Each structure stands twice: as structure tokens, then as C-alpha cells.
Amino acid sequence: MGKPKLQIIVLFQNLGDKQTYYARDPAPPLSGILIAGLTPPIVEVELLHEMVRPIDYNTDADFIALSFMDFCAPHAYEVAKKFRKLGKIVVAGGKYPSTFPNEVIPHMDSVVIGEAEPVWVQVVEDMVKGKLKKVYKAPFAPPLDNIPPPRYDLVEPDYAVPVVTEATRGCKYTCSFCQLTIQSVPYRCRPIEDVIQDLTATSQLPFHKRKMAMLYDNNLGGDRGYAKELLKEIAKLKLWGLGTQFSFDCLHDDEFVDLLSKASCGMTFIGLESLSEPSLLSVHKRQNRVAEYQELFEKLKQRRILTFTGLMLALDEDTPAYYQNLPANLNKIDPSTILLSIAIPIPGTPFHKTAESEGRIFDKDLSHYEGDHLVFTPKRVSPNDVFKAFRKINRIFYSWKNILKRWWRFILGYSGEDDILNLVFRTLFISYIYFKLSIFQRDHAKQKVYPRFDSD
Ligand code: SF4
Structure with missing residues (x-):
């Protein structure tokens, strides 16, 4: 049996399926490739930037990690709902979930509060073992030493x-x-x-x-x-x-x-x-x-x-x-x-x-x-x-x-x-x-x- 698969999705749409807009920005956001770089090799990692391509709900990924800005929060809840209905485990993190965890937690299987580096390996290990906690809280303002390089190899060629x-x-x-x-x-x-x-x-x-x-x-x-x-x-x-x-x-x-x-x-x-x-x-x-x-x-x-x-x-x-x-x-x-x-x-x-x-x-x-x-x-x-x-x-x-x-x-x-x-x-x-x-x-x-x- 192969490794379980984690798909990291950086959300971008905010106005519903009828008003999608693909930005074709020259450079990707940092969050997705940073999280991919932190992810231990016990899972296979995929990355999708919604800025350049739509979400594929037919993915064979077992786990979904959502990264989103404030204005995408309502969209994130819809996306999480669809994936959870399909039996996927959905985790969210980033500035908005960290600022308003009580609002985000009911929509997700797990939420990471704070800067992900000190806790992300634990989140992935727990996910794989089936022991995911509802909330992971990172220490406040952790030191920024030894952060692994972002996974540039996963970035879509559009960028x-x-x-x-x-x-x-x-x-x-x-x-x-x-x-x-x-x-x-x-x-x-x-x-x-x-x-x-x-x-x-x-x-x-x-x-x-x-x-x-x-x-x-x-x-x-x-x-x-x-x-x-x-x-x-x-x-x-x-x-x-x-x-x-x-x-x-x-x-x-x-x-x-x-x-x-x-x-x-x-x-x-x-x-x-x-x-x-x-x-x-x-x-x-x-x-x-x-x-x-x-x-x-x-x-x-x-x-x-x-x-x-x-x-x-x-x-x-x-x-x-x-x-x-x-x-x-x-x-x-x-x-x-x-x-x-x-x-x-x-x-x-x-x-x-x-x-x-x-x-x-x-x-x-x-x-x-x-x-x-x-x-x-x-x-x-x-x-x-x-x-x-x-x-x-x-x-x-x-x-x-x-x-x-x-x-x-x-x-x-x-x-x-x-x-x-x-x-x-x-x-x-x-x-x-x-x-x-x-x-x-x-x-x-x-x-x-x-x-x-x-x-x-
Ligand atoms: S607080 Fe700093 S980062 Fe934020 S807008 Fe002002 S100068 Fe820019």
C-alpha cells in the first residue's frame, strides 16, 4: 500500500461558483509551499493554488489542508463541507483561523492556531495515525530558525x-x-x-x-x-x-x-x-x-x-x-x-x-x-x-x-x-x-x- 496523500489547497475564490476568477499572478503565495516543505515524508504531498486552477473534488487525497485569507473564509467552509462529505479529513490554518478559531473550528476536522512550523509535523503524524486533535496551538511568535525550504517543485507551471x-x-x-x-x-x-x-x-x-x-x-x-x-x-x-x-x-x-x-x-x-x-x-x-x-x-x-x-x-x-x-x-x-x-x-x-x-x-x-x-x-x-x-x-x-x-x-x-x-x-x-x-x-x-x- 502506498503512502496516504495530503493535498494542500490555497484558496482564492470568494464569490461562488458562478463568479470564479483565476488571477494568473506571476508568483504564488508562500503559505502552500511552506506547509508542503514542513510536511514529513510519511505522506505524499500535492499542492493546488485556486488562483490558477479549480479544486478537483475527485482527488484521491486522504487529507486536505486549507490555507485561506479572510475574504475566502465563507468559501473555505463550503469547500471543507464538500470534502468532509466525501470522507476526507480537513485541516485549516493561517491568519484567519488563528484570529477567529471559534468561528472556523466547527467547519473543520482540525484547526492550527498560530504559526504552523512548531506543530505541523505533529499534526501530520496524528492525521496518519487517525488521532487528529480538534485544535493545535503553536507557541506565540516562535523563533524562525531551521524552517525547511519551500517546495518549489510543487508549484504549477502557470507561475x-x-x-x-x-x-x-x-x-x-x-x-x-x-x-x-x-x-x-x-x-x-x-x-x-x-x-x-x-x-x-x-x-x-x-x-x-x-x-x-x-x-x-x-x-x-x-x-x-x-x-x-x-x-x-x-x-x-x-x-x-x-x-x-x-x-x-x-x-x-x-x-x-x-x-x-x-x-x-x-x-x-x-x-x-x-x-x-x-x-x-x-x-x-x-x-x-x-x-x-x-x-x-x-x-x-x-x-x-x-x-x-x-x-x-x-x-x-x-x-x-x-x-x-x-x-x-x-x-x-x-x-x-x-x-x-x-x-x-x-x-x-x-x-x-x-x-x-x-x-x-x-x-x-x-x-x-x-x-x-x-x-x-x-x-x-x-x-x-x-x-x-x-x-x-x-x-x-x-x-x-x-x-x-x-x-x-x-x-x-x-x-x-x-x-x-x-x-x-x-x-x-x-x-x-x-x-x-x-x-x-x-x-x-x-x-x-x-x-x-x-x-x-
Ligand atoms: S503595519 Fe507595517 S506591514 Fe502593515 S501596512 Fe503598516 S507598514 Fe505595512
């Missing part, structure tokens, strides 16, 4: 950049909408050699997929000294491209930005959230300064690093005049790509608590908490102002004319010195990333599910 990992967990800031504020955990760094081991555990991938990687930290620059040492080691790997995430204030540190460039960083995600100072203050994002956006983004452009920028609408101090001027102001700051969303009052965050106490949350259907629906009453703009601004900004920012203009400005903004071969290669490579990201965001924005009452 252009399968090599994703993280070097740190946590963030020192307390933006009121951020999921990290639900339960504050200390900022922790992984041993640098472990991160390098992850980035090089890629022998089963095609050559070109080994040369690109993403670090999914919430804030890579939370401990700048650590980040610099890590970037020096990554530089030795001679990657073609590295993606990172860090808070805006890190851009003040020229050495950090230089080291990003030396580590072949070609794209970085930065949560600007707003171009309005009052709106930033309303969500306690004090580390961002609107007046510095243009100048500090220029530093990245000069080093040929693309900016992927989170922007939220419906923040408490947003006004119709702010939305009116936003496309032109964005053009001045010149981010390479934007991820526009409607603010989400994630349950458990200070933002949610305030909106709830003011009686402003009118939609409690969690499946709408993905950034494409408005679920609360904004303070100074109407819902229609928000939807109109959402469409208008996406339409203008992602018009082909503007995509090409930004690309040209980006190419001209480079001030480094390269030999001609390297210059041509980097230009082609970064252009590939830029167009891939822009087209993905353009299509994603177009296909978003808008609320019913959007009338424009």
Missing part, C-alpha cells in the same frame, strides 16, 4: 516566478487597517543562511525560473542592519531579478537602496496607500510623507527598480477633490504600477473597530472583504464617488498610452553604469517584468467585481 520566500515576520508600524495589528508580534528575522538556502533550493526548476525570486516580507527593512547583510549575500547569487516589500521610510537610507540594486532587485512593493496626508494620518500611516514620494521614488528609478504601489480608496479623509486630482498627482509621483483597492475594515483591526463602533459597516459578508467591494460608509465621499474614482484611475493609469509613457520615463531614468551587454540584458529583462506586471494589473482591474450599485 513565472515560483521562488518565493520570506526573511522576516512582523512590522514595527501599526497602520490601523493592517492585519498585523490584530495581534502584535515581535519583528523577527530568519538566519541569513536559511534564506539563502531557500533561494538556492531550486534545482528541480527550469534554469530561467531559478534566476528570479520574491521576498514576501511585510517589511524587509524593519531591521535595516539585518536587511543590508542579507542583501549582500543575495547579491552573490547573481539573480536576474528580485522582488521585495518594505515600508516607504526605508527609501531614506541610500545604502539600503544601493544594496537592493546590487542584489538585482528589479521590483519592490511599497504601500503608499494614499496621496492625501490627512487620509494617511487617519490610518496611522505616519511613516509615509506625501511630499517625499516623488523624490524617493526617483532613487529607485535611477537604480532601475520598478515600484509596485498599494493605493486605497474610501479612507476617512478622502474627498471628491482628492479623487479628482489623483490621476494627475499619480502621474507626477510616477509609480511604475499600482494596486488600487477599496479600503477593507479587516475584522479585528483598529480600523474595523472604529468603523463598527460608529455604525458604518453595512456589509458583513466576509467574502466581500477583498478590496473590490465597499463594505462600510465612507466619511467624506459617497459610495458612487469611490466607484467612479476606482474606475477612472484604473482606466487612465493603465491605458496603453500611459503604460508606454511610464516605461519610457523609467528606461530614461536609469543613471547606473553598465557595460553594453549588461545594459541591454537588464533593459530587456526589466521591461519584461514591467509589461508583465502592468498587463496583469490592467486585466485584474478590468475584471474586478464591482458592487451592484456602481452606476457609471
